[in-house]
Amino acid sequence: MTAADELKGAAVTVAGLGVSGVPAAKALHTLGAQVTVVNATAGDKQWAEAAELEALGIAVRLGDAAAELPGGTELVVTSPGWKPATPLFAAAAERHIEIWGDVELAWRLRGPGAAPWLAVTGTNGKTTTTRMLAAILGAAGLRTAAVGNIGVSLLDAVLGEQRYDVLAVELSSYQLHWAPSIRPHSAAVLNLAPDHLDWHGSMAAYAAAKGRVYQGNQVACVYNTAEPETERLVREADVEEGCRAVGFTLQAPRPSELGLVEGLLVDRAFVPDRQGTAQELAATADVQPSAPHNLANALAAAALARAYGVEPAAVREGLRAFKPDAHRIAEVATVADVTWVDDSKATNTHAAAASLASYESIVWLAGGLAKGATFDELAARAADRLRAVVLFGADRALIREALTRHAPQVPVVELDRTDTGAMSAIVDAARELARPGDTVLLAPACASMDMFANYNQRGELFAAAVRALPDAADQS
Incomplete structure (x- = not known):
């Protein structure tokens, strides 16, 4: 019996509205499940979504x-943001009710013959x-989507x-936590650093959630050679027979790795003679922007595409065609x-x-909600690149204290407005501090919701304030 058959007539509670909850509720209803959606927030947006579903x-x-938890619930399907410690989930666990995420x-x-997941x-x-x-897969003539x-x-x-x-699938730690059954064709863990610890409870739990992406991989587990923790997750994964560990590096690659050689992205993993040959995939200039961390992204994408059998020419074509989303190391103007x-x-x-490592002389704009993070390592690593710093937001004092310890020579301006x-005041302060040849970099290292709706609004307001400066030359 398929999952669709089992869900017909089942009482399913969907936790959360929004991007994932509404499609989940509709899909379950179409399958014949008895669906109840619960959502703790009750604003105008939620009432509008509720009216659509109730209709x-x-x-x-x-x-x-x-x-x-609604009485009679047989399954809970949760949106990614709901924390594991939520009382509704505790009630489900007490009743031995399974909890699936929308990804699960x-x-x-x-269905039969479904597209594999990368x-x-x-x-x-x-x-x-x-x-x-997705751009590389599309350049290879494959029907695909980034999902x-x-x-x-x-x-x-x-x-x-x-x-x-084939599908190019981005998965968060939240989604992976609630997705115990997924078995991708191949998968990559790009990096690991403390984040969302308030949700997961510990770094170990966060890493374990990320590591789930390797479970059951068929062809390749792609990891970052510069971060041993990602390789550890590969070693601990239960994969299919014949699945390989494939590294990516910003150095010259060893056998079973992709890396950089004299301005080229090269492959020593998916070639007949890994010991003796390397396959050119693209030039670093084909990746825009060519910052180190973006080259690492390109190598990881190329590794997954090569694991699926994509030819080198399509890797180059896809990377050339790719345009980054807004608010990702995007040059706004030169003034x-x-x-x-x-x-x-x-x-x-x-x-x-990663952003700070891309520039030499920086006026850094930072601050917001720290989400439990500490800033000593960041301040120490960036100290030699900083000309000055402008701090803002609720947790700016944490960054200031780290700078005092590790970069006391760097001028710091704090704005107490939230x-x-x-x-506009942040940009004006940065303009006073910057000198010709500097980069003023908005890389806040913090979440935005103390002052802005989201990081998009924060970036848009920054760009607007910069373009309003006298003699601004718009580079967008």
């Missing part, structure tokens, strides 16, 4: 009514790598009318020989470190 015959409980649901509902996870670079991978945590519902991809040859760069997507210390309109 289909799906029950919805919002606000306080969502706190308890999508995996179980795949999966990407890691602390940073997931979206860029997944979209690079998962990237904003396109996996359920829509699995159950929709469009047929795919008086000072370059202004928006990397608002750098919402944790690992991402900020309103959305403060971005």
Whole structure:
């Protein structure tokens, strides 16, 4: 009996509305499940979504009514953001009720001949790598899509009318925590650094969730040679017979690795003679921007594509065609020989470190919600590159204290405003500090929600303030 057959008539509680919850509820309802959606927030957006679902015959409980597990529940399907310690899940565990994420649901509902998954996870670079991978697969003539945590519902991809040859799947640690059954064709863990520890409870639990992406891999487990923890996760994974460990590196590659040689991305993993030959895939200039961490993203994407059998020419074509999303080390303008760069997507210390390593003389704009992070290592590594720092946001004092310990020579300006309109003042302060040849870099190392709706708004307001400067030369 298939999962779809088992779900027919089952009482299923869907935890959460939004990008994943609404498609899950609709899919389950279409399969004949008795669906109740619960959501703790009860704003205008949630009431509108509830009305849409109720019109289909799906029950919805919002606000306080969502706190308890509905009676008769046989399965819980959760949106990724709900924490494992949520009382509703504790109640489900007491009753021995399974909890699936939307990714687990999508995996179980795949039909015969379903498209295999090439999966990407890691602390940073997931979206860029997944979209690079989709571009490469598309250049090879394959029917594909970038799906998962990237904003396109996996359920829509699995159950929709469009047929795919292969899917490029971005998976967050939240999604992997609730997806015990997925078995990708091949997968990559790009990097690991402390993040979302308030959700997972510990770094070990966070890493374990990421490591789930390797379980059952068929062809290749792709890891970062610069981060031994990613290789450890490969070694601990239970994979199919013949699945290989494939590394990527910013150095010259060893056998079974992809890496860089004299301005070229080369493959020593998916070639007939790994000991004696290397296959050119692309030039570093084909990857834009060519910052070190973005080259690492490109190598990981290329490794997954090669694991699927994609030819070298398609790797080059796909990387050339790829355009990064907004707010990822994007040059906004050059004003008086000072370059202004928006990397608002750098919402944790690992991402900020990669961004800071891309420039030599930096006026760094940082701050926001730390999410439990510490900043000593980041400050120590970046000290020699910093001309000055402008701090803002709720947890700016944590960064200031780290800079005092590890970069006391660097001038620091703090802004105590936490309103959305403060971005103009942040840019003005940076303009006073910058000198010709500097890069003013918005790489906050923190989440944005103390001052902004999200990192997108933070980046957009930064770009607008920069373009409003006298003599700004728009580079967008």
